[in-house]
Amino acid sequence: KAGVTQTPRYLIKTRGQQVTLSCSPISGHRSVSWYQQTPGQGLQFLFEYFSETQRNKGNFPGRFSGRQFSNSRSEMNVSTLELGDSALYLCASTNPTTDTQYFGPGTRLTVL
Amino acid sequence: GESVGLHLPTLSVQEGDNSIINCAYSNSASDYFIWYKQESGKGPQFIIDIRSNMDKRQGQRVTVLLNKTVKHLSLQIAATQPGDSAVYFCAEKTSYDKVIFGPGTSLSVIP
Numbered sequence: 606k607a608g609v610t611q612t613p614r615y616l617i618k619t620r621g622q623q624v625t626l627s628c629s630p631i632s633g634h635r636s637v638s639w640y641q642q643t644p645g646q647g648l649q650f651l652f653e654y655f656s657e658t659q660r661n662k663g664n665f666p667g668r669f670s671g672r673q674f675s676n677s678r679s680e681m682n683v684s685t686l687e688l689g690d691s692a693l694y695l696c697a698s699t700n701p702t703t704d705t706q707y708f709g710p711g712t713r714l715t716v717l
Numbered sequence: 718g719e720s721v722g723l724h725l726p727t728l729s730v731q732e733g734d735n736s737i738i739n740c741a742y743s744n745s746a747s748d749y750f751i752w753y754k755q756e757s758g759k760g761p762q763f764i765i766d767i768r769s770n771m772d773k774r775q776g777q778r779v780t781v782l783l784n785k786t787v788k789h790l791s792l793q794i795a796a797t798q799p800g801d802s803a804v805y806f807c808a809e810k811t812s813y814d815k816v817i818f819g820p821g822t823s824l825s826v827i828p
Contacts, residue, residue: 638816640818647818647820648818648821650815650816703766704810706751708760708762710759710760711759
């Protein structure tokens with residue numbers, strides 16, 4: 606079974622731009638969660654989608670948004686990028702039977 | 718953002734020795750706990766999990782112990798190998814799939 610995939614793997618943007626990241630969950634997984642990982646703050650929960658609905662949200666500003674499609678694929682968007690948004694963005698899908706989250710390789714975003 | 722801790726503890730062990738990585742969790746209502754391994758440049762990889770109705774669970778070379786009284790979780794790795802060098806995260810799950818991660822522990826295996 607294919608794992609969680611994320612595209613692109615690397616991105617370089619400048620301040621003020623916006624960015625869209627994509628995540629394809631493991632087949633059969635309907636829950637997709639997004640995390641931001643930085644050396645200083647560790648792994649921080651952004652939001653979680655289930656059946657195209659946002660079910661949980663972390664404490665991030667409204668510049669961070671997401672959505673989920675009917676095939677469970679998810680995207681997250683960050684508008685008006687700031688230098689502090691530079692991070693590894695991780696997507697995880699949840700096995701509905703075991704509740705275990707499986708992570709993708711992440712998208713490394715650098716904001717210049 | 719929501720997270721636990723800022724500093725990354727480190728643990729150095731000799732190859733072949735056993736490793737013990739500890740974690741304190743925050744929510745007494747959490748009922749599911751997971752250990753992840755993250756190697757440089759990769760996403761976290763599931764190692765082993767345990768539910769709150771258990772106090773011990775064993776996998777291949779790994780054992781997780783749960784002490785609900787003191788809200789403590791530990792990961793034991795038997796016969797540590799160089800490939801075990803990574804950052805290890807504990808995570809606790811509350812309701813609706815919201816997972817809270819610990820700060821991580823960096824494990825370094827000395828050949």
